[in-house]
Amino acid sequence: DSIQTMYNPELQTAAGSVGQVRECTAKLLQFAKSTGIAVLLIGHVTKDGTIAGPRLLEHMVDVVLQFEGDRSYSFRVLRALKNRFGSTSESGIFSMEAGGLQEVANPAGLFLEDRDGEAAGSVIGACMEGNRPIMAEFQALVAKTPYGMPRRTAVGFDYNRVNMLLAILEKRFGLDFGIYDAYVNVVGGMKVNEPAADLAVAAALVSSYRNRPLPKGILVFGEVGLTGEVRRVSAPERRIMDGVNLGFSKFIVPDSKLQLPSVKAQIVRVKTLEQAIAAMFG
Template sequence: MGKIKTRYVCQECGAESNKWLGKCPTCGEWNTFVEEFIDKPVVTKSVGISNNKKPVPLSQVVIDDEVRYKTHMKELDNVLGGGIVKGSLVLVGGDPGIGKSTLLLQVANTVGMSGQKVLYVSGEESLKQTKLRADRLSIKCDQIYMVSENNLDYIVKYVEELSPDILIVDSIQTVYNPAVQSSPGSVSQVREATATLMKISKVDAVATFIVGHVTKSGSIAGPKVLEHMVDTVLYFEGDKNHTFRILRGVKNRFGSTNEIGIFEMTFKGLKEVLNPSEIFLSNRPESAPGSVVVAGMEGTRPVLVEIQALISNSSFGTPRRMAVGVDHNKMVMMMAILEKRLGIQIGGCDAYLNVVGGMQLSEPATDLAIVAAVISSFKDKVLEEGVVIFGEVGLTGEVRSVSHVEQRIHEAIKLGFKKCILPKGNLEQTVSGIELITVENVEEMLNYLF
């Protein structure tokens, strides 16, 4: 019997080494090398996505009408760009218990009720466990075929027998190819399984959803090539202790990226939140210093959320800075602008910033609202009711123009706001139903508000 050969593979980036290493020299992560057997050659089928190997001129490529399956969930259809594209490969990632399996089971029900055949492959739960969840969600569609399987060869066989329109694999980290000598969830197994599912998706025109686990840092576990191979990457975000869930599209070959869909987790499954701005502002306190409403954008959707700031005297030698929902460095930069350009001495105070509702705001248009919230808390003065703010702030204190102004203003009007503070460069025409107040710099805004 020959000697069994092994190698060590980084589970983060796929780098290989002949010996175990504490730190991966490629990605810099610690304790990610896992021993894998290589005593047998890896035999894999061709993963080509087309049987036509002959190159053709671009002008002769025939484009058929894009077939989409409607999920009848407006929030999900919006994130996908108008529905599930036939033959697409979609990766859904998220924390454990966030609701990925629940969402996909509801999707299977809605498309199944429309006449499409769905094959749901569960690699983590038995059929009885999946059935219990389906009963809780009141799902009784006969077009959904369930199977509990991890072996990739059997999954391919079931697809060939049933010829489904939709294939759901939950999850990709549990699927293994018998020809690959490594454990399920390893870099090699995830890569080979995804390549096989990609071939099924493209050659057989089967819309495929695969569930991916995430690491403690929040990225999808497995090689980065996994996200490059798929057509669409969706992240399911939210706190398990809160009811709201955010489905964010970070890659989409068939639609816009950075779109979001907002859901509420209930006992009977996920419920769409069609007006997130109203939900996020429903419990906003009245006459509270440090509370400001900002008109943000998530993809092409305007969302009004509340930013709260708390500035207090520090009892430590080094003041604390804490930000939730916005970049910590952005808050520090806005405070530095106030201290340098306006002479407001807040450098020795503790500063806390929070975006209500669990939203993550990263666009520059939130700068002006952050400044207003910080000053409102520092001076302990309440902002005027019915005011919404947005604008980018430069390091010299100037207020710069932002995009999607009309959408932001119309969302504010819809929710009953009477005044809007915005950059002067964005004012092109008056809008009925709301008073537009333009400012060129931070000092003008503070003089108006305080």
């Protein structure tokens, strides 16, 4: 059961209160430290994905692990939000099969298995899940709005960043999104939080707006600033090498020094969003 439902009869407070959570956790910590036995506490989470109840629970324990996924998909991600004795950059990706959870050893191309052909508004971006590169498909749909106020919807991506990218495209490219609805989706139920996906989402929006698909074999990543510059991101070499192994032949990446072995791929370094869009669509 969860720690929020555990009860210590020595306290005259209800289960789940600050005092109960603190005392129950303290007794379990004392047991773990004195015996050397690892203790796992299960905690409820809120709709926002944060641990329910008092924040002191996170401060008392040594490690906080979050196991998340979408009920519509079979994939689950295990993340370390806190680790007092190790790195929090590691993550585990699992697939729910008939016999239980199975580890996905090479998740880089996990979300590209059902992708076939080119389509306007679809762009592949290289994201990092912990320290593992994952190639995710970003889809955008730009359609004329039947209402006075255009709609903005984002699934698996930050809604505020979508609005920011739309404003940048309007300012830098003169694209008028004021009469268009804009929808952004990350295929496979994946949730992407890192800014390196900005360039892929912006390219998907331009592709759908112009109704022009990207040529096959292009992989993009990079953070987009408010002035339209494309900023560096972490681990570009790992993203590129995993992309090469998956068959990508052209990479649109931020302008930075890359320590790469010789690869049979075209690597285009860009400094601005204008250069990136020109390199993708010609």
